[in-house]
Amino acid sequence: MKLRLSFCAGLSEAGGRSFLLQALLGCGLILLFWLLQAAIIHFLFDGGSFYQKLLHPDLHQVAEFSLVVFLVCCLLLSSRRSHRLQDQLESALKNALEKSEDDRAKLRGIVEAMGDAISIQAPDMTIVYQNRAHVEMMGRHVGEPCYQAYRQEKEICPGCHLAAAFEDGKVHRAKVSPDPLDGGRYVEITGSVLNGVDGRPALGIEVVRDVTAQRLAEREAAQLNLALTRQACELQQVNRELEAFCLAVAHDLRAPLTRIYSSAQELQGYSALLDENGRFFVSLVNDGCVQMESMIEALMTLCHVTEMEMVSTTVDLAQLAQELAAQLQLDTPGREVALKLPERVLVHGDRELLRIALGNLLSNAWKYTSNVTEPVIELGTLCNEQRELVVFVKDNGAGFDNLRAEELFQPFRRLHSAREFPGTGLGLATVRRIIRRHNGRVWGEGRPGEGATFYFTVNG
Structure with missing residues (x-):
């Protein structure tokens, strides 16, 4: 030049x-x-x-x-x-x-500069150019026939992708797998032609891409997926067995618990024959039976929400909250709680499951504001960074240590004693299970003495 x-x-x-x-x-x-x-x-x-x-x-x-x-x-x-x-x-x-x-x-x-190995062949399969990556992969063979340089053959290889490209002018691809014994590489070869001024194929372009890492990653991912599938099946089976066990235990406990509770009720009719210690123990048995009955009901509800078939529809959480608050007011006459509700909070999910979840959150707020002079419970919404609708239930009650917020959603884990605020310890665990069935998330924030806020998303 x-x-x-x-x-x-x-x-x-x-x-x-x-x-x-x-x-x-x-x-x-x-x-x-x-x-x-x-x-x-x-x-x-x-x-x-x-x-x-x-x-x-x-x-x-x-x-x-x-x-x-x-x-x-x-x-x-x-x-x-x-x-x-x-x-x-x-x-x-x-x-x-x-x-x-x-x-x-x-x-x-x-x-x-390309990472792929590229070589150019004449119509007679003589190599006329190799880039640096191709030389590093295959060695320098410019001027030699490709079938002789790469395969030590005396004529064009049967089924050669580049020969097929010279024949029909189309792009042909081939995948080469290594011999399992020699630890070679997986490569993907693409053959195409470059036409001359007369419209006929003048040069053949061969691109060789090393896909060893990709194939090994795919194989590893397939093995991991298989292992995860097996673990998921095993976990699902264990969960079914555990839920069946819980239901069986709850059902079997009802009969002896009923007998104990009935006997304690009958003993209260003989209070005149008992001294003060006897009456105390009879009252203690009666209260324990009531608490046990509540725990069995909560445990059965927790198992029920897992097995219950979901029917998705549009649900107005504000309307549900108003109905649940009215029921709470009837159960605790004499309490005055300020309830703040928006006009509408529309989500898509199962109405009965969402009623149970919202009922547990409102019951918690109602319970933990019992010692507050002017209790306030608020249902509201906000939008997060992912533009999801986030629903929250906020109260100005006892609150909790925010560092232990995750413990609240574990069964039977409580951050307050049963004497201060009685309960089963299964309410928030039930809420989490329902929200997870709706492909959502639930979390809580709070400070001791300054109230608590529970947030959840619903993607049902």
């Missing part, structure tokens, strides 16, 4: 010198014509003095000389124009060659 540019520059300089020589030659021809004309007239026609004919020509000589001068000038001007046109063409050729060389260098740089 540099030789071509130098040759173009040499042609331009030679063109300038050639025009100067042509101008000098034209002047010489004019002078020669003048001399020859004077000599011919002197010797052939009138025989006058040569110098007189040379220095004092007649009108006929002047006219002929002027015509010759005009023709020579036209010739020189035409030559000059042709030289200028040649200079322009040479300049355009030089610029085009420079741009072509620049584009070629850029293209080569791009191909060399």
Whole structure:
């Protein structure tokens, strides 16, 4: 390419010198014509003095000389124009060659910088180019037939993707798996052709991509998925067995608990025959039976919400909260609680399950504000960073240590004693299970003595 540019520059300089020589030659021809004309007239026609004919020509000589001068000038001007046109063409050729060389260098740089191994083959499968990645992968084999360089074969390999691309002009792909014994690489080969000016395939381009890491990652992911599927099945089976066990235990406990509770009720009729300690123990048995009955009910509810079939519909949580609050007011007459509700809170989910979840949250707020002079419970909504609708239940009751918030959602874990605030310890665990069935999240925030707020999302 540099030789071509130098040759173009040499042609331009030679063109300038050639025009100067042509101008000098034209002047010489004019002078020669003048001399020859004077000599011919002197010797052939009138025989006058040569110098007189040379220095004092007649009108006929002047006219002929002027015509010759005009023709020579036209010739020189035409030559000059042709030289200028040649200079322009040479300049355009030089610029085009420079741009072509620049584009070629850029293209080569791009191909060399690519991570994929690229080689170019002639129609007879002779390798004419390899980029750096291809040389590192396969070794340098420019000038050799590809089937001989890569496969040590004497003819084109059967089913060769590049040969098929030369045949039909389409893109052909092939995947090569290594021999399990030699620890080779997985590669993906793409063969295509580059057509010449006549529209026929002129070069074949082969791209070799090392997909070993991808294949190994896919294999590992498949193994992990299989292991996770097995664990999920095992966990599902364990959960079913655990839920069945809980239901069986809760059901079997009801009969003896009923007998104990009935006996304690009957013993209260003999309170006159009992001393103070006897009446205390009878009352203690009665209260324990009531608490046990509440725990069995909560445990059965927890199992029920897991097995219950979901029927998704549009649910107004504000309306549900109003109904639940009215029921709480009937259960605890004499309490005055300020309830703040929006006009509507529409979510998509199972109405009965959401009633149980919202009922547990409102019951908690109602319970933990029992020692507050002016209790306030609020149901509201907000939008998080993911543009999800977040529903919250807020109260100004006893609150809790925010560092232990996660413990609240574990069965039978309580942050307050049963004497302060009686309960089963299963309410928030039931809420979490319901919200998870709605593909949502639930979390709580609070401070001791400053109230608590529970948030949840519903994506049912």
